[in-house]
Amino acid sequence: MTTPSRPRLSGTVRVVGTGLLGASIGLALSGRGIDVVLHDASPGQQALAVDYGAGRAAAAGDAPALIIVCVPPDVVAETVAAELAAHPDAVVTDVASVKLEPVEELRRRGVDIVRYIGSHPLAGRERGGAISARADLFRARPWVICRDEETPGWALALVEDLALDLGAVPIEMTPEEHDRSVALVSHLPQIVASALASRLVDAPDTALALAGNGLRDTTRIAASSPELWVQILSSNAAPVVAELDALIAELGTVADALRDVGAAGARRTVAEEIASGNAGVARLPGKHGQDRRFEQLVVLVDDRPGQLGRLLSDMGEINVNMEDLRLEHSPGAQLGLAEISVLPEALPRAVEDLAARGWQIASV
Ligand SMILES: NC(=O)C1=CN([C@@H]2O[C@H](COP(=O)(O)OP(=O)(O)OC[C@H]3O[C@@H](n4cnc5c(N)ncnc54)[C@H](O)[C@@H]3O)[C@@H](O)[C@H]2O)C=CC1
Numbered sequence: 001m002t003t004p005s006r007p008r009l010s011g012t013v014r015v016v017g018t019g020l021l022g023a024s025i026g027l028a029l030s031g032r033g034i035d036v037v038l039h040d041a042s043p044g045q046q047a048l049a050v051d052y053g054a055g056r057a058a059a060a061g062d063a064p065a066l067i068i069v070c071v072p073p074d075v076v077a078e079t080v081a082a083e084l085a086a087h088p089d090a091v092v093t094d095v096a097s098v099k100l101e102p103v104e105e106l107r108r109r110g111v112d113i114v115r116y117i118g119s120h121p122l123a124g125r126e127r128g129g130a131i132s133a134r135a136d137l138f139r140a141r142p143w144v145i146c147r148d149e150e151t152p153g154w155a156l157a158l159v160e161d162l163a164l165d166l167g168a169v170p171i172e173m174t175p176e177e178h179d180r181s182v183a184l185v186s187h188l189p190q191i192v193a194s195a196l197a198s199r200l201v202d203a204p205d206t207a208l209a210l211a212g213n214g215l216r217d218t219t220r221i222a223a224s225s226p227e228l229w230v231q232i233l234s235s236n237a238a239p240v241v242a243e244l245d246a247l248i249a250e251l252g253t254v255a256d257a258l259r260d261v262g263a264a265g266a267r268r269t270v271a272e273e274i275a276s277g278n279a280g281v282a283r284l285p286g287k288h289g290q291d292r293r294f295e296q297l298v299v300l301v302d303d304r305p306g307q308l309g310r311l312l313s314d315m316g317e318i319n320v321n322m323e324d325l326r327l328e329h330s331p332g333a334q335l336g337l338a339e340i341s342v343l344p345e346a347l348p349r350a351v352e353d354l355a356a357r358g359w360q361i362a363s364v
């Protein structure tokens with residue numbers, strides 16, 4: 001067994017707001033032996049996070065070196081201001097999904113922000129609350145840190161240490177650059193998933209019964225909280241509108257082409273849209289943050305006890321590393337589909353060796 005390295009942070013860390021983000025941070029830091037104190041405006045949420053092992057209840061006399069504000073976006077600035085005032089020696093960071101509005105609000109209020117450093121882990125889940133918290137939520141995820149010209153190096157180092165202790169990858173950006181980036185990679189996907197999923201509300205059951213992974217992949221985050229997202233989107237309205245307008249124009253071009261699909265150039269327009277999507281998705285960083293994509297093979301798995309275990313053990317025996325595994329199983333069907341991701345160079349061998357062991361490969 002490997003011994004985990006010593007944490008970079010030391011002393012007491014205070015977490016304010018003990019929902020999904022706060023409790024996940026608390027769980028991970030407590031798990032590394034750091035003294036975490038928890039505070040939430042809701043005594044019930046705070047007690048729940050303590051019960052889950054995210055830390056101990058905050059008490060008078062705590063002297064935190066670092067405070068992490070994990071409250072909803074519309075109360076971030078006032079909470080940061082209160083924490084800076086109550087703990088004059090502490091560095092205060094926050095994890096809100098939007099970075100420009102809180103810092104502008106703090107400046108408007110005349111708060112000295114030399115000890116405040118905004119940050120944002122690009123990691124989350126569609127369900128909030130301590131009950132959904134996970135200690136490994138931040139592992140290998142980007143953690144944006146927005147320093148100011150005034151930010152002292154030692155204060156910046158504390159927030160970087162926080163990200164590193166949680167297994168995240170710190171990335172420095174300005175608040176403006178952050179907000180423009182997340183408008184594209186986080187906020188637009190949320191609206192698209194919600195809009196797409198809302199098309200399902202009145203769909204006939206017979207149509208929904210045919211739904212497969214394509215629809216599930218593109219609608220997972222449609223289960224997110226409306227209360228949280230209305231705050232996020234309103235706080236980043238201008239960059240989000242720019243992305244939405246570009247998307248609407250692109251959708252309009254495809255709809256126009258399909259409206260008159262016999263017209264010269266119409267099929268080319270549609271093909272170019274799909275090809276452009278191929279180029280875009282190929283640019284997404286893969287596992288470990290590298291620009292590397294995996295190949296997928298789909299294996300038919302009999303709906304009998306032990307079959308999946310046998311497939312996993314066969315993968316081990318043919319010595320092919322499984323980079324990802326997804327299962328699709330239609331209720332009532334006698335077969336499941338196991339979609340296995342492998343490195344491109346391992347694909348031919350995986351297909352050949354699994355077939356030789358009697359597995360049916362549905363598609364490659
Ligand atoms: N949900 C997600 O996937 C992600 C959320 N974030 C950001 O993290 C922050 C927290 O989000 P979640 O943990 O998902 O929300 P959550 O709803 O799970 O937790 C928020 C907690 O803050 C508490 N709270 C509200 N007002 C407070 C106040 N004035 N003082 C102290 N506690 C207060 C609530 O009682 C609740 O327990 C938000 O700013 C969000 O933008 C960042 C990355 C991912």
Ligand SMILES: O=C(O)C(=O)Cc1ccc(O)cc1
Nearest residue numbers: 097121122123124125126221
């Ligand atoms: O569930 C996912 O894939 C997410 O991307 C969640 C998420 C929600 C809000 C953020 O500010 C960051 C990440």
